[in-house]
Amino acid sequence: MAGALEGRVAAITGASSGIGEATAVELARAGASVVVGARRRDRLDALVERIDSEGGGALALELDVGDQSSARSFVETARAQLGRLDVLVNNAGVMLLGPVEAASLDDWRLMVEVNVLGLLYCTHAALPALRENGGGDIVNVSSVAGRRAEAGAAVYNLTKFGVTGFSEALRQETLYAGIRVTCVEPGFVATELQGHNENPAVRQAVERMRERIGTPLAAEDVARAITYAVAQPPHVCVNELLVRPTGQRD
Numbered sequence: 001m002a003g004a005l006e007g008r009v010a011a012i013t014g015a016s017s018g019i020g021e022a023t024a025v026e027l028a029r030a031g032a033s034v035v036v037g038a039r040r041r042d043r044l045d046a047l048v049e050r051i052d053s054e055g056g057g058a059l060a061l062e063l064d065v066g067d068q069s070s071a072r073s074f075v076e077t078a079r080a081q082l083g084r085l086d087v088l089v090n091n092a093g094v095m096l097l098g099p100v101e102a103a104s105l106d107d108w109r110l111m112v113e114v115n116v117l118g119l120l121y122c123t124h125a126a127l128p129a130l131r132e133n134g135g136g137d138i139v140n141v142s143s144v145a146g147r148r149a150e151a152g153a154a155v156y157n158l159t160k161f162g163v164t165g166f167s168e169a170l171r172q173e174t175l176y177a178g179i180r181v182t183c184v185e186p187g188f189v190a191t192e193l194q195g196h197n198e199n200p201a202v203r204q205a206v207e208r209m210r211e212r213i214g215t216p217l218a219a220e221d222v223a224r225a226i227t228y229a230v231a232q233p234p235h236v237c238v239n240e241l242l243v244r245p246t247g248q249r250d
Contacts, residue, residue: 014092037063065118135178
């Protein structure tokens with residue numbers, strides 16, 4: 001797939017680790033210039049150095065997706081610095097699990113701000129640039145938790161069901177503008193996401209799930225799926241990608 005995205009510019013949120021970092025590397029290897037955004041600038045700078053060392057092009061911008069002005073600035077600066085925007089990967093997310101009754105309302109607020117509002121802010125900012133180009137791609141990273149609800153994940157489910165529903169409605173709104181919308185729903189991926197949880201019971205449940213699955217997905221597995229979707233010919237839209245480890249039942 002080398003060169004399949006030559007001349008295109010992709011902006012990726014949550015790019016300081018995990019799926020976002022791996023996606024930036026994969027898209028750059030396919031020829032895209034990438035703009036990587038997250039709060040941890042040191043990690044972004046290291047990612048840019050890695051991409052540059054492989055012959056790609058990358059720009060790092062600090063980003064807090066839950067802040068509307070930061071999200072808009074990220075998208076508009078990416079477009080201004082590189083002259084266009086062709087792909088937006090809404091990857092930033094947090095997963096804070098636990099029963100509803102014992103939950104921290106601050107955790108709920110953070111998940112809604114990052115998983116939902118951040119995605120909406122970036123999308124709203126990107127649509128004019130994509131229309132100006134005559135089309136492009138928006139990739140929304142949801143989760144299997146956006147398809148199947150489970151006790152202990154109620155508010156995370158809420159945010160990811162929202163992402164999945166929004167993605168389909170947006171696809172219908174923008175298809176005549178040549179804007180393709182892809183919803184990616186990973187299963188268990190070995191990233192920092194699970195480490196956001198400090199509750200010992202939640203950590204134990206996550207570890208038991210990992211043991212049942214055997215080999216989880218790597219971030220690179222999901223990144224290759226995203227790259228596959230955006231590298232399709234303009235008349236082909238991969239609407240939905242459900243990617244699970246072979247050993248994951250649900």
